Amino acid sequence: MHPCGDFRTSYRADMTIFPTRASAYACVAGVLLLAAVPLVFDIYVLTLLIQIGYYGVAALGLNILVGFTGQISLGHSAFFGFGAFASAWLNNRFGIPVLLAIPLAGLMTAAVGVLFGVPAARIKGLYLAIATLASQFILQDFFARADWFTGGSAGAAAAPVAVGGFAFDTDQRYFYVVLVAVVAMYLGAANLLRTRDGRALVAVRDHYLSAEIMGINLTRYRILSFGISSFYAGVGGALFGHYLGFVSIEGFDILLSIQFLGMIIIGGLGSIMGSIMGTAFLVLLPEVMETAVKALAASGLGQMQAVADGIVYFKEMAIGLAIILFLIFEPDGLAHRWRQTKAYWKLYPFSY
Amino acid sequence: MTAATATPEPAPAPLLALNNVEVVYSDVILVLRGLSLVVPAGKIVALLGANGAGKSTTLKAISGLLKTEDGAITRGEVLYAGQRLNGLDPEAIVRRGVFQVMEGRRIIADMTVIENLRLGAHTRRDREVGDDIERVLGYFPRLRERTGLAGYLSGGEQQMLAIGRALMARPRLILMDEPSMGLSPFLVQEVFAIIRRLNQELGITILLVEQNARMALAAASYGYIMEQGKIVLDGPAAELAGNEDVKEFYLGHGGDRARSFKNLKSFKRRKRWL
Numbered sequence: 001m002h003p004c005g006d007f008r009t010s011y012r013a014d015m016t017i018f019p020t021r022a023s024a025y026a027c028v029a030g031v032l033l034l035a036a037v038p039l040v041f042d043i044y045v046l047t048l049l050i051q052i053g054y055y056g057v058a059a060l061g062l063n064i065l066v067g068f069t070g071q072i073s074l075g076h077s078a079f080f081g082f083g084a085f086a087s088a089w090l091n092n093r094f095g096i097p098v099l100l101a102i103p104l105a106g107l108m109t110a111a112v113g114v115l116f117g118v119p120a121a122r123i124k125g126l127y128l129a130i131a132t133l134a135s136q137f138i139l140q141d142f143f144a145r146a147d148w149f150t151g152g153s154a155g156a157a158a159a160p161v162a163v164g165g166f167a168f169d170t171d172q173r174y175f176y177v178v179l180v181a182v183v184a185m186y187l188g189a190a191n192l193l194r195t196r197d198g199r200a201l202v203a204v205r206d207h208y209l210s211a212e213i214m215g216i217n218l219t220r221y222r223i224l225s226f227g228i229s230s231f232y233a234g235v236g237g238a239l240f241g242h243y244l245g246f247v248s249i250e251g252f253d254i255l256l257s258i259q260f261l262g263m264i265i266i267g268g269l270g271s272i273m274g275s276i277m278g279t280a281f282l283v284l285l286p287e288v289m290e291t292a293v294k295a296l297a298a299s300g301l302g303q304m305q306a307v308a309d310g311i312v313y314f315k316e317m318a319i320g321l322a323i324i325l326f327l328i329f330e331p332d333g334l335a336h337r338w339r340q341t342k343a344y345w346k347l348y349p350f351s352y
Numbered sequence: 353m354t355a356a357t358a359t360p361e362p363a364p365a366p367l368l369a370l371n372n373v374e375v376v377y378s379d380v381i382l383v384l385r386g387l388s389l390v391v392p393a394g395k396i397v398a399l400l401g402a403n404g405a406g407k408s409t410t411l412k413a414i415s416g417l418l419k420t421e422d423g424a425i426t427r428g429e430v431l432y433a434g435q436r437l438n439g440l441d442p443e444a445i446v447r448r449g450v451f452q453v454m455e456g457r458r459i460i461a462d463m464t465v466i467e468n469l470r471l472g473a474h475t476r477r478d479r480e481v482g483d484d485i486e487r488v489l490g491y492f493p494r495l496r497e498r499t500g501l502a503g504y505l506s507g508g509e510q511q512m513l514a515i516g517r518a519l520m521a522r523p524r525l526i527l528m529d530e531p532s533m534g535l536s537p538f539l540v541q542e543v544f545a546i547i548r549r550l551n552q553e554l555g556i557t558i559l560l561v562e563q564n565a566r567m568a569l570a571a572a573s574y575g576y577i578m579e580q581g582k583i584v585l586d587g588p589a590a591e592l593a594g595n596e597d598v599k600e601f602y603l604g605h606g607g608d609r610a611r612s613f614k615n616l617k618s619f620k621r622r623k624r625w626l
Contacts, residue, residue: 008499196474199467199470200474202462203460206460206461207458209417210454210460212417212443213415213446214451215521216443
């Protein structure tokens with residue numbers, strides 16, 4: 001954290017990923033702390049963290065598309081699913097080691113994403129949303145029909161990650177695979193935004209006209225952002241597939257696409273850290289609600305007929321409510337709240 | 353046009369020439385009706401006119417932005433260094449050395465000053481970008497002290513950043529759309545002083561669109577006045593500044609006549625060039 005009154009004085013300092021040495025240490029310490037989780041916590045916690053991991057990678061991809069480039073996609077879960085199938089297929093069909101199949105699946109998904117991103121070259125806003133909705137349904141239909149690729153309604157088996165003779169087949173072991181992937185993908189995104197191409201993406205979002213007169217090829221970058229976003233979705237999906245060990249054609253529906261949108265809206269559009277914060281929020285919220293609902297059912301209130309009937313819906317309603325409340329009270333997302341909290345403590349006990 | 357007769361010495365080769373350009377928006381709205389103008393290399397040329405005359409459209413026709421706004425050049429040609437620019441993508445036009453500084457600045461608020469400058473160098477792949485940033489900051493010393501996001505800059509600083517961003521592309525021709533917009537008189541002077549320096553020191557040719565006719569004619573060597581999509585008057589800047597009609601309609605004073613309600617009628621007089 002920056003000490004109060006210590007301002008950045010050079011442009012170089014403005015652009016670093018870690019503003020102070022302490023923040024770099026804090027980040028490393030955070031990763032190390034996470035690496036120690038399997039030694040301390042039980043499977044339940046690990047399962048949740050792994051879920052946050054693979055959804056977080058995919059959500060980051062959507063954030064690059066929506067938050068940084070200003071496009072929209074209602075078909076993100078289809079790309080997530082495509083990555084899962086692609087990785088399983090590459091492994092089953094060609095015997096490519098899973099560890100290699102995961103990034104390759106990402107590249108395959110990126111290629112598909114570029115294909116479905118082509119409409120973005122010509123249309124914007126709501127129209128683009130509808131066009132991406134088409135990609136959702138086309139891919140879902142493809143999953144159901146392409147037996148050679150997905151195994152059709154039977155689904156596809158996905159082998160666990162193995163290096164040499166060592167298989168990452170338990171939650172404790174797989175956790176590390178996901179952790180490494182998440183760190184690599186997040187560092188990749190943080191660096192992407194400091195490059196020439198990253199700046200071009202943000203310029204396309206903020207002022208496509210002024211981006212264009214600076215010689216930025218709008219078509220190229222809009223499609224590129226679909227490619228990058230699909231790459232992230234594909235890797236996330238592959239991690240998901242090899243975690244479950246089995247990929248079914250169900251589950252990659254529009255609901256999941258909307259959940260991805262919910263994650264980045266709650267986390268903060270255009271924020272890298274926000275992507276994982278929002279994912280954590282949406283993964284943990286149902287768990288918290290589950291506990292709350294159980295407590296409610298056990299209490300005297302649960303004996304009332306009306307409450308007992310409605311109790312199963314509480315969970316779903318809570319998620320919807322959370323998204324609405326976030327849009328009203330914190331449209332900039334959790335990442336913004338986090339920055340404000342930091343600023344508050346930096347200046348404590350003064351307000352500003 | 354008086355262009356040929358007004359300059360006794362042989363005119364320098366035009367860097368930019370618009371010949372009889374006609375622009376139509378959405379296939380139905382005719383904006384430019386056969387506009388012709390010439391920008392000689394190394395000069396500042398002012399393009400003046402009332403709101404809606406088509407000044408910005410002219411610039412967009414040159415920089416290729418029309419396409420994005422559903423407009424098209426339906427007749428005539430835009431020649432830059434002897435080559436046609438019609439129909440090229442904005443990207444290709446920037447690569448040839450034509451850079452538009454848009455009206456109202458349009459910097460990227462979510463980026464730092466340096467990132468904005470680097471963005472201007474998007475079409476370049478060489479290693480001298482860092483040196484150029486230093487050079488640009490040399491022209492705009494007040495940008496040097498500004499860290500943080502460009503959105504927090506004042507209006508004048510944003511305008512300077514927009515001009516600096518243009519310099520990063522190392523253009524030969526800058527199309528400048530109302531650099532004085534929304535600036536205090538003092539800042540307007542500062543910005544115009546910089547525009548003159550860029551022209552003199554770096555030899556950048558500038559086509560200047562302005563509402564502030566007085567400042568524009570003082571900086572430019574030649575001026576065009578357009579109305580309803582056509583050039584209606586042109587001449588050396590000093591000559592235009594002395595022209596009675598220009599004085600009355602653009603410089604805000606009608607010769608020696610005192611302004612009062614008594615001769616309000618004179619302002620309704622039909623302009624002589626129409």
